[in-house]
Amino acid sequence: MRMLEELDLTILQSRSMMHRIEVAMLSHDEWLSKLYRVLICGGEELGCEYTAADAHTLCGFGQWMAKLCQSNPKLAALPLIQDIGFLHRRMHEAVAALLVQHAAKPLDAGSMSKLYDEVIAKRMAFRWLVTAFDHQICFQILNTDPLTNTLGREKLIAVLRREMEEIQRTSGRESLIAMVDIDYFKKINDTYGHIAGDRVLIEVTRFIKANLRPTDLVFRYGGEEFVIFLPSTSLTWAGVLLERLRQQLSQYEITASAFAQPLTITASFGVTRLLGTGTVVDYLERADQAMYQAKAQGRNRVVVA
Known part of the structure; x- marks a missing residue:
């Protein structure tokens, strides 16, 4: 199993990645906030980053993940990165199903409630995995010799x-x-x-x-x-x-x-x-x-x- 230490990232690269993760997650929080606003208030159409079959590749986080994996194939092979990508896609699929049910007439409150709970559960698991990866990078920085960029x-x-x-x-x-x-x-x-x-x-x-x-x-x-x-x-x-x-x-x-x-x-x-x-x-x-x-x-x- 590949581990983060095998990537031989410099401290500067690791810190840059931590910053980019933070920016990507802020973008994803804005994506979710817009979803909640439409579900509660209505009156606004959601774009393809919510409804398309490949919506998980169109949102800000998905675009960041794609660039990250393209620039570093070894990073893309990390099990934790693969798990994050899988759960991110499943969360988008749950959101798409929720929106289909939300548009149905008459509205089935029971089905909506179950789908909403599924979205929330996948969001929490997704955020937990991203936080775990962020902590791994932080631990890597703390355990890297700043002079030689070797592990401690x-x-x-x-x-x-x-x-x-x-x-x-x-x-x-x-x-x-x-x-x-x-x-x-x-x-x-x-x-x-x-x-x-x-x-x-x-x-x-x-x-x-x-x-x-x-x-x-x-x-x-x-x-x-x-x-x-x-x-x-x-x-x-x-x-x-x-x-x-x-x-x-x-x-x-x-x-x-x-x-x-x-x-x-x-x-x-x-x-x-x-x-x-x-x-x-x-x-x-x-x-x-x-x-x-x-x-x-x-x-x-x-x-x-």
């Missing part, structure tokens, strides 16, 4: 706990984590300054993300340490992937300062396999120990615990 430690713990539960349920499922530490990072800070060090952190995380699979996640663990989560991955394949990543990173030049030559960065990797037993902290410690073994063996290498 709290989110790491939550993701690994969820994965360990999945491993317990699913026979044969393999997943791994890799602790990554940038070699000689303190020397970079001391030689070129902390702004240059920040640039190295940004560029290294960008490079790592660009050379992983879409389902892999990168977390900032602390300082110059990062954790890579490799779901549904065998130890053999993880070794190949991380060794290739290590080699490519060692050949990647980073311009950390306008006043210095480009830097070549290396990193040490400690890898361990997740099991359905133990705690998340146990596996993080094992990966950390493997990473320190890589350091002790000369740095710029991958060690499996």
Whole structure:
């Protein structure tokens, strides 16, 4: 199942999405207010965004949803987004049925009451789903490192706990984590300054993300340490992937300062396999120990615990 963290949205993109959700919901509230006014007061015709077979694509919220999904297919694949779209369409269908009954002569008060209750129930469920999505985005912002745009430690713990539960349920499922530490990072800070060090952190995380699979996640663990989560991955394949990543990173030049030559960065990797037993902290410690073994063996290498 796709999760929001897989989309790798920047904090700015997430905040922009929260604002656009608010605007879209205000538009939908105005759409509902007009419906209620016509039902109570009459005297005004409702447009195709109420009565057409595809009315859910014509209202302000529907147009926003369509643009959102077209601009980001991965977002469109999120189960919560699909549920919001489904319930939005069903609410429009309930409104259309209510309007048909409202226009019937003689008016059947019992049928009107049932249809009205159905519209209200779907509206409440629809709003609840949109609010849940808004809260997910907010949580994502709170758990994203503003410098590197990687997820933070709290989110790491939550993701690994969820994965360990999945491993317990699913026979044969393999997943791994890799602790990554940038070699000689303190020397970079001391030689070129902390702004240059920040640039190295940004560029290294960008490079790592660009050379992983879409389902892999990168977390900032602390300082110059990062954790890579490799779901549904065998130890053999993880070794190949991380060794290739290590080699490519060692050949990647980073311009950390306008006043210095480009830097070549290396990193040490400690890898361990997740099991359905133990705690998340146990596996993080094992990966950390493997990473320190890589350091002790000369740095710029991958060690499996």
